[in-house]
Amino acid sequence: MYPNGLARAALRFKPSTFVGTFIALALAAVIVAACGILLETGVRAKVPPQRYAHAPIIAAADQRARLAHADDGDNQPVPDRARLDASLIAKAAAAPGARTAVADVTFPVRGPHGTPYTAHNWASTTFTGERLTTGHPPAPGEVVLSHESAETAGTADTTGTVGDRITLTTPDGTRTTYRISGLTQAPTPTAWFADSDAVRRSGHPGRIDAIAVLPEEGVGTDTLKSQVSGALGSHALVHTGDDRGAVEDPSLAQARELLTGLGGSFGGIATLVAVFTAAGTVALGVGQRAREFALLRAIGTTPRQIRRTIATEALLVAPLAGAAGCLPGIALAHWWFGQLQDKGAIPHAVRLSVSWIPLLTAAGTVLVTALCAGYLAARRSSRIKPGQALGEASVERLRIGWIRTPLGLAAVVGGCVCAGLSSSLQGEDAANAALGIVFLFMLAVALLGPLVAHACAALFGLPLRGAGAPAALAAANSRTHARRLASAITPIVLAMAFASVLVFLQTSQDKVTADQQRAGVRADHIVTARPGLAPDAVRQARRTPHVTAAVGLLRTSVLVPVVGSLESASAQGVTGSVRDLAAVQDLDVRDGRLTLRPGEIAVDAGLARNAHVSVGQRLHLYLPDGTKAAPLVVATYGRGMGLSELTMSRADLATHVTSAFDTELWTKGGTTAGLAALGTVLDRDGYSAAQSLDRELNAWANAVMAAVLGGFAAVAAGNTLVMTVLARRRELGTLRLIGSTRQQILRMIRWEALLVALAGIALGTAIAVATLVPMTNGLTGQGPYIPPVVYGAFAGGILLLGLTAVTVPARAALRRETLDE
Secondary structure, three states, rough: OOHHHHHHHHHHHHHHHHHHHHHHHHHHHHHHHHHHHHHHHHHHHHOOOOOOOOEEEEEOOEEEOOOOOOOOOOOOEEEOOOEEOOOOOHHOOOOOOEEEEEEEEEEEEEEOOOOOEEEEHHHHHHHHHEEEEEEEEOOOOOOEEEEEHHHHHOOOOOOOOOOOEEEEEEEOEEEEEEEEEEEEEEOEEEEEOHHHHHHHHOOOOEEEEEEEEOOOOOOOHHHHHHHHHHHHHOOOOOOOOHHHHHHOOOOOHHHHHHHHHHHHHHHHHHHHHHHHHHHHHHHHHOOOOHHHHHHHHHOOOOHHHHHHHHHHHHHHHHHHHHHHHHHHHHHHHHHHHHHHHHHOOOOOOOOOOOOOHHHHHHHHHHHHHHHHHHHHHHHHHOOOOHHHHHHHHHHOOOOOOOOOHHHHHHHHHHHHOOOOOHHOOHHHHHHHHHHHHHHHHHHHHHHHHHHHHHHHHHHHHHHHHHOHHHHHHHHHHHOOOOOHHHHHHHHHHHHHHHHHHHHHHHHHHHHHHHEEEEEEEEEEEEEEEEOOOOOHHHHHHOOOOOEEEEEEEEEEEEEEEOOOOEEEEEEEEEEEEHHHHHHHHHHEEEEEEEOOOOOEEEEEHHHHHHOOOOOOEEEEEEEEOOOOOOOOEEEEEOOOOOOOOOOEOHHHOOOOOOOOOOOEEEEOOOOHHHHHHOOOEEHHHHHHHHHHHHHHHHHHHHHHHHHHHHHHHHHHHHHHHHHHHHHHHHHHHHHHOOOOOOOHHHHHHHHHHHHHHHHHHHHHHHHHHHHHHHHHHHHOOOOOOOHHHHHHHHHHHHHHHHHHHHHHHHHOOOOOOOOOO
């Protein structure tokens, strides 16, 4: 019980040290709990089926594109929706125990006034449950409308009732007049086609979204699932229960990818950073008590008893800190998840999963961190001879660790190598790689901390020697107590490096994108409409007075194999001629000659470099529905970030997207009034502003990650500085006894804080630049863009934090005149 008594006495009589440790461990628990909750939500995310609620078996295509057939090959959700061949309906219906198999086809259509309708095949009402309120099911050439659709369909020639005719524009590019055969109830404007018309007019003929299989009486769901799986083989995946919701809402796959990325990739780095910082704080608290442990050794305390004392202290503080961090961790996860839902990244039907697993993991992580850090920090003090321990506790010695130093140098080399490799990464992978690189450099700073701190003290201390007695004393203190200085510098470096990398990585991409848009957009007007532009919009625009060129663009994304993984790339399918495209877009063609023939493609030069293709070679990619293709590269160009990374014929994309309507219409010349009938008209500046809003939404994730990691590191830095000042009360008291005034001591403390802050800013900036230069060169072909105002805010915030964190506790410590306080 003796060590337990020592631990309780230390908590009672040395509360300041343990308060700092408690704060660091609690903050670590917040980070671990929040990221763990997001990861668990990503793994368990489900959307309860609504459209398929009454269909127990749903067969659908695999919604993931796979780079290789092996299980370890990279796979990503397809950008649009993968579809099934319509011939599989008969196979599913022939499965033993199946009463019937029904195709499900959903696609957008344009109503008489350009009103967006959602269209289905009528047979799908077998499992969705819609019933006619009047009329009869549609035959070929007929449609059933919802009452809301019928109301919006009224024109001078029709009232939108049964027997009237309505002209609908379908994704296959046709405008057809249909007879209204019936009306039904639906919450949104909806049209139902005969099955043959739906498959033909959907824009992807011969392909269907899914197959609903209904069982015979007495046949169980599991039994029927097995039979249908056997009948369809590898051509489809069979879903039951809540898995049907993922088929109904393909965005769930993207949401799962996002949440597991945040909770896994970012969460892993954030957890390491939190543990790393908390361990440093624990080690600082234990190291500050080296004199106490030396005295205990001098009076006969054994090394084992000291280790037990430290372990008991950890057991007293860490569980409470872990528990205190769980509730804020849950609140952070709720806020983060809610923001993602509000921005449309996660379906609103998905619910945040909060279980005991991430909370217990957070508590266990901080406990293990406290135990390991405390043990390692006190290992030398508990093992060396008592006399030697007293000597080392009195005077700090700068030793080169034969384990720490090689590991620190290895971390530097690893960071440099990874920074070079990261030049081929894009998007979220680049951001995650940046975090890993920063962590390697931070690990090097921590392992080489005393040496780095001594060098910083020698360098930044030179100007202080001639700035008066307080400044000279601050410089001498910093050189003499390199370990204490390293403990204060490390979290500041952490805050500066992580915040700079995440924020300036985004600003660098945003600037290049904006510059390329400014130089590449030659169009005078850009027209958009929902659910898309009319098929003849380009022809109508060319007939508009003063329009000299017009092209339609079908915007979507494809997946491109890049360095062993699948990367999303923006693509535009062009309706129009090469001459007209050149009139409205300056792609900055660098090699080859741009054409828009089917089977050919022009590629952004950076993407071509990363994918290792050049003009005359074929670019292997996955189209929006996951179909493999290998178009011939005919040109490379330099403004892919601002315009589109891939340019090809619209015909190569139209049958592989849910909505084959052109997304945008770009014109040279014309007037807003003349083009207004085609949709919403934006000028060049308005279009760039709209695109910048999209970039701001994409930048939000990086800003949150920077705030989480940078904020955590900033609080940890302030906490560490407070601990270092409070641990020096005896030293400050001695200075008062030998005649130093309070103002002189406070000036010394401020000079030390200034030295620490400047050293941390310099090292953090160096790490950020070493990470950003190769990464931005790979992403944008240019160096990083660091806005001076933002950088100044970061540096100024750290300076203010450092000065405040030392001044407040120093004033409190100087209120007493004794050496014991």
